[in-house]
Amino acid sequence: MSGLIIVSFVTAAYCLLAVRLSRTILTAPMLFLALGAGLSKTGLLSAQGIEDLLHPVAEVALVILLFLDAAQTDLNSLKRRHIWPQRMLLVGLPLATLFGTLAGWVLMPEWSLLTAALAASILVPTDAALGQPVVTNPDVPLRPRRALIVESGLNDGLALPAILLLAALVAQDMSNSSTDWILFGLKQVVLGPLAGALVGFAGGWALLRAKSLATTSDAYEGIGAVAMAGGAYLLAGIVGGNGFISAFVAGLCFGNVVKGQCRFVYEFTEGEGQILAWAAFLLIGAGLVPEALAHLTWPMLSLILASLFLVRPLAIWLSLIGTDASPLTRVFFGWFGPRGLATALFALLVLDTLPHEFEDHILHLAINTVWISAVLHGVTAAPAARWYGRMIARWGACPESQPEAEKPIGTET
Secondary structure: OHHHHHHHHHHHHHHHOHHHHOOOOOOHHHHHHHHHHHHHHOOOOOHHHHHHHHHHHHHHHHHHHHHHHHHOOOHHHHHHHOHHHHHHHHHHHHHHHHHHHHHHHHHOOOOOHHHHHHHHHHHOOOOHHHHHHHHOOOOOOHHHHHHHHHHHHHHHHHHHHHHHHHHHHHHHHHOOOOOOHHHHHHHHHHHHHHHHHHHHHHHHHHHHHHHHOOOOOHHHHHHHHHHHHHHHHHHHHHHOOOHHHHHHHHHHHHHHHHOOOOHHHHHHHHOHHHHHHHHHHHHHHHHOHHHHHHOOOHHHHHHHHHHHHHHHHHHHHHHOOOOOOOHHHHHHHHHOOOOOHHHHHHHHHHHHHOOHHHHHHHHHHHHHHHHHHHHHHHHHHHHHHHHHHHHHHHHOOOHHHOOOOOOOOOOOO
């Protein structure tokens, strides 16, 4: 009980000082990860209670955030104007997975190539929550901010099918059971999107119909959107698909049917979504960080640092070749790809399918990556965002400072 009291007061204090703290190196994910780890080490939070809460909170957070991140994406606009996030998602994401696989294969010689690929896929998704001082800083021009928001909102959903298939392949490769893990993985990534598309299109049409008849209001629309996310997740489970992929596809379809006419989709991440994310970080800090830290080895640390300092920056740099992104912007995008909830939750998601000798390694790698990323990206977010904004301001008219609604300066391919 005393641990929960401390959590309550720390949360209240952070909210009262949030604007001032947003200009410092302390971020909410850093605070709640550290708070959870500290309360766990001192015994103020029950280990049994944490274990009971972690998985349901993690699953609920992932389902809702996947749905709402996808629902905020205007696919037509993405095709027309967002060349930077397009390249980062369609070129940078596969390149980061490839480079991460090679790094894992070299630094973890006991791993097979499939296991290295699975680890790389889990470390690819980024989390804008860890870089809030960047994506909310008005000093950073709108176009770069939007590029990072769109990329972080979509890359977890796009990485998930590969993660599930690779987990199935690893299980098939290392298990002598008669279970056809490859067929299982294919069903997950095929039937899940079908269930999600059905829920998303039907839900979007129903919402627009209800609005036209004035039978709903903003408050009820929000509850309905969360219910649709849950419905997509559960329906996929019934038909043999993956519920998380289903929730992501449902959000894409729902958002592109309603086209901005559901305010809840955009407001949730500023209120209730923050609480959900903070709770997940707190539980990860309390339930997973202490053990992961105890199993942090030099090869694992080398792989994590390679992922943060080499793998993503190189992949993003190469993916933006031929666009009007300046070298400074490529470096800025390459660094600000913090690993957060998706990395931790995806590791938990595939844990039960992996052979026992590798499940702990993958989980410890993911959790150590999250807290190290939270520290490094959190400490650099505010000062780097201010510096980047000043540099762009000095350039005057340039692609980075031009409004998205206008045709970008220069030639984009």
